[in-house]
Amino acid sequence: xxxxxxxxxxxxxxxxxxxxxxxxxxxxxxxxxxxxxxxxxxxxxxxxxxxxxxxxxxxxxxxxxxxxxxxxxxxxxxxxxxxxxxxxxxxxxxxxxxxxxxxxxxxxxxxxxxxxxxxxxxxxxxxxxxxxxxxxxxxxxxxxxxxxxxxxxxxxxxxxxxxxxxxxxxxxxxxxxxxxxxxxxxxxxxxxxxxxxxxxxxxxxxxxxxxxxxxxxxxxxxxxxxxxxxxxxxxxx
Amino acid sequence: xxxxxxxxxxxxxxxxxxxxxxxxxxxxxxxxxxxxxxxxxxxxxxxxxxxxxxxxxxxxxxxxxxxxxxxxxxxxxxxxxxxxxxxxxxxxxxxxxxxxxxxxxxxxxxxxxxxxxxxxxxxxxxxxxxxxxxxxxxxxxxxxxxxxxxxxxxxxxxxxxxxxxxxxxxxxxxxxxxxxxxxxxxxxxxxxxxxxxxxxxxxxxxxxxxxxxxxxxxxxxxxxxxxxxxxxxxxxxxxxxxxxxxxxxxxxxxxxxxxxxxxxxxxxxxxxxxxxxxxxxxxxxxxxxx
Numbered sequence: 001x002x003x004x005x006x007x008x009x010x011x012x013x014x015x016x017x018x019x020x021x022x023x024x025x026x027x028x029x030x031x032x033x034x035x036x037x038x039x040x041x042x043x044x045x046x047x048x049x050x051x052x053x054x055x056x057x058x059x060x061x062x063x064x065x066x067x068x069x070x071x072x073x074x075x076x077x078x079x080x081x082x083x084x085x086x087x088x089x090x091x092x093x094x095x096x097x098x099x100x101x102x103x104x105x106x107x108x109x110x111x112x113x114x115x116x117x118x119x120x121x122x123x124x125x126x127x128x129x130x131x132x133x134x135x136x137x138x139x140x141x142x143x144x145x146x147x148x149x150x151x152x153x154x155x156x157x158x159x160x161x162x163x164x165x166x167x168x169x170x171x172x173x174x175x176x177x178x179x180x181x182x183x184x185x186x187x188x189x190x191x192x193x194x195x196x197x198x199x200x201x202x203x204x205x206x207x208x209x210x211x212x213x214x215x216x217x218x219x220x221x222x223x224x225x226x227x228x229x230x231x232x233x234x235x236x237x
Numbered sequence: 238x239x240x241x242x243x244x245x246x247x248x249x250x251x252x253x254x255x256x257x258x259x260x261x262x263x264x265x266x267x268x269x270x271x272x273x274x275x276x277x278x279x280x281x282x283x284x285x286x287x288x289x290x291x292x293x294x295x296x297x298x299x300x301x302x303x304x305x306x307x308x309x310x311x312x313x314x315x316x317x318x319x320x321x322x323x324x325x326x327x328x329x330x331x332x333x334x335x336x337x338x339x340x341x342x343x344x345x346x347x348x349x350x351x352x353x354x355x356x357x358x359x360x361x362x363x364x365x366x367x368x369x370x371x372x373x374x375x376x377x378x379x380x381x382x383x384x385x386x387x388x389x390x391x392x393x394x395x396x397x398x399x400x401x402x403x404x405x406x407x408x409x410x411x412x413x414x415x416x417x418x419x420x421x422x423x424x425x426x427x428x429x430x431x432x433x434x435x436x437x438x439x440x441x442x443x444x445x446x447x448x449x450x451x452x453x454x455x456x457x458x459x460x461x462x463x464x465x466x467x468x469x470x471x472x473x474x475x476x477x478x479x480x481x482x483x484x485x486x487x488x489x490x491x492x493x494x495x496x497x498x499x500x501x502x503x504x505x506x507x508x509x510x511x512x513x514x515x516x517x518x519x520x521x522x523x524x525x526x527x
Contacts, residue, residue, distance in 0.1 A: 054416060078422035090417035092410040103406040104421045154422055 002066030005030050005158050005189055006051060006082060011060035013043075013050045020046045022213045023060070030157065033190045035200040035221055037235055038210035044193050045087060047210065048160055052084055053077050065109075081109040083156035087163040087193075089147045093136035097127055100135050100146055101153050108155030114186070115152040123179075124149050141172035148179060158189040165194055177203060197235055201225040209234045241375045246492050252381050254488020255388035259443035260461055261468040261480040262395060263436025269475025270412040270432050273325050274333045277340035279462025281437045285310065285444025286453035287348060290357045299362040303445050310441035314434030322433055323426065345456065354455050359448040384446050391439065392481060399477065408432060412475075464491070467506055471513045473520030482521050486513075 004027045013021040020043050028034050038044050049055040051062050053074040062070045064080045078084075092100055101120060107113045121128040124145045130138060138146060144164070151159055164180065165173035173196070181203050184190050194200050201207060201221040209217035209224075211234055217224065224230065264278045288309060292302030321340065325333045361380045368376040399405040411418045411428050419425050444457075451457070468487050472479025487506055494505025513521065 052420065054420070073424070073426075074416075074419040075422050075424045078420055084420050086417070086420070090414055090420070092413045092417070094409045094413045095406055099406045099409075103403060103410050103423075106422060150421070 002063065003029055004063070005032075005065060007063045008047065008051050009061045009063070011047070011050055011062070012058045013046055013055055014058045015046075015055075020213050021050065021057070024210070024213065024215055026051070026208060026215070028158065028189055028191060031187050031189050032206065033184045033204045034192070035197075035204035035207040036191055036193045036210070037197060037200065037207060039235060042210045043213040044210055045162055046213075048084065048162060048191070048193075051077075052082065052160075078154065079109065081155075081157035082160070083151035083154050083158065084160045085144075085147045085151050085162065085164075087166065089143050091135035091138070091143055091146055093134060095135055096131065097133050097135060097138070097146060098131040101127075101150055104150045104153040106154055108157060110157075112155055115155050117153070120149040120152055123182075140168050141175065144168065144172075144176055145179070148176075148183075152183070156188060158191065159183055160191045162193045163195075164192050165196060165199075173199075197231060198225070241372070242496075244371070244375065245377065246496050247489070248377055248381065248385075250489035250492035251485065252385045252388075252488070253492055254485035255385050255392070256443050256447055257461070257464060257468060257488055258481050258484035259388055259391060260440045261465040261472070261484050262392075262477055263439045264465050265469045265472065265475055265477060265480045266432055267322075267436045268469065269477075270408065271322070271326050271429055273322060274330055274337065275322070275436075276334060276337040276462065277344060278337075278436070278440055278465070279458030279460075280341055280344035281310065281313075281440035281458070282444040282447075282461045283348065283453070283456075283458035284313070284344065285441030286359070286448040286451070286457060287352050287357070287444075288441065289445035289448040290359045290453045291352060293359060299360070299449075303442075306445055307438055307442060310438045311434050313441075314437030315430055317437065318430040318433040323429065326429070341458070344458075348455065352453075356452050356454040358452045361449040380449060384450070387442075387446050391442070395439075395477065404431075464506060467510050471510050471520055473522040476520070476522040479520055479522030 006028050008024055008026040011021050011024040011026070012019070024043070024047055026047060036044050036047070046055060050057045053069065053072050056071050060070070061068060064077055064082060069077050069080070095103065101117055105117060126142055127146055127149060130142065135146065148161070161180065165176050168176065177199050180190060180192060184203065192200060192204065201224055204221045207217065207219065207221045207224045208215060216234055217230065260278065260282050263281070264275060267273050267275055267278070285306065288306040289299070289302055292305050293299045296302045296305065321336065325336060365380045365383050367379045369379055369382065370376050399408060407418065407423055407428060411423065411425050415425050464487060468480055468483035471486070472481070472483030486509060490505045490509045495502045498505070
């Protein structure tokens with residue numbers, strides 16, 4: 001078994017004639033928590049989408065649990081224990097809150113069933129109050145809880161959160177960070193993208209910074225947090 | 238006109254409408270979920286009728302014939318999806334119309350080669366070959382009640398499948414956001430094949446149960462297809478419940494149009510469509526799962 005849950009090697013991805021990712025190397029270990037950072041348009045989402053089979057990389061390799069999954073179908077990568085909460089959240093508006101959760105339910109790739117419907121509702125009591133509501137009748141914070149809860153219903157080993165707190169009120173954001181920390185402590189690996197770099201480095205072991213589709217920093221989150229010059233250079237607005 | 242014959246026409250209209258619903262449901266599902274305009278959908282109705290005729294003769298029993306026919310059309314649906322239709326999902330409507338029109342020609346030629354160009358009557362199974370006494374001087378064929386009952390049972394089954402089962406949730410999720418559905422581990426291609434196959438077999442079942450009333454004859458799918466497009470449009474494209482309402486309206490309009498104004502028969506359906514579309518340009522129902 002590979003020591004890495006998900007890895008990208010020398011990944012190049014293009015959209016039409018624009019070259020987005022330039023030979024990106026990216027690895028995440030089992031149980032590790034990682035912050036993926038960079039300004040807008042630097043390739044964070046493209047990197048995630050390339051690894052999940054939502055975009056076909058032009059060259060390079062993607063491996064999940066040591067197996068080559070470059071260009072594999074997204075659902076197969078998902079079944080290997082990789083859950084993704086995209087920017088914009090992707091709630092099914094035609095399904096109720098309850099159905100949004102139930103349609104995703106399954107044991108993890110190793111058969112673990114830590115997250116059941118009841119446990120998700122237990123952790124997100126707000127959702128329990130809105131089971132019959134349509135997915136589009138929720139507030140932003142509730143929507144984010146629903147998509148995180150739905151991702152947990154698949155009992156993943158890795159949860160990828162793109163723009164975890166974007167558009168959420170500070171109080172709601174704090175709740176989301178608390179949930180992310182709990183998920184991390186439960187042993188699920190996390191890759192989180194967010195603009196709140198302080199919160200992000202505080203809850204991650206390692207940070208990766210992308211600039212124009214290239215990895216410019218890959219190291220300890222604590223070290224990054226102390227290096228305000230580096231942060232200003234690559235992430236400052 | 239006497240009340241008795243109005244009652245008979247009412248029953249006929251409902252029965253015809255329910256039958257049209259089976260065909261229209263598949264058409265609207267495939268359009269609503271995969272975005273494909275399938276002109277060849279009427280051919281499945283014809284294939285159903287011919288299968289019922291030939292398999293009933295071969296097997297010596299209408300029921301065995303229908304059972305085998307349903308299995309065959311489910312398989313046919315899967316094969317057609319994998320070989321032809323899955324390539325159309327992301328294409329322009331022009332490609333869809335061209336290919337599915339081509340399929341109509343192929344199905345008609347195959348029908349001609351396999352079954353010839355004659356009209357074939359299908360015998361009503363003995364069990365249902367009777368009449369029900371509704372009032373003192375009013376009887377109605379048992380077989381027509383049977384057709385309505387089958388259609389109602391299928392409509393209920395379809396409702397429960399789409400609204401109450403996990404498969405139904407996944408189908409609705411896939412129609413709303415196919416990418417997110419895959420991200421959650423669903424093999425959307427398989428779901429599409431299942432939906433398409435359900436659509437094919439519903440149309441074929443309609444053709445099978447209709448065959449003792451209408452016979453099996455060349456090009457019988459074309460007329461049904463046009464009527465079903467009208468139904469899908471007035472019901473609201475992609476809405477199964479709209480298709481049910483539209484089918485009943487069209488069934489009644491067509492039946493009573495033929496009775497009251499036979500010289501304009503065939504026009505009533507389109508008059509109804511025009512009125513509904515002026516009133517509600519998007520159709521009666523909005524797509525219920527989007």
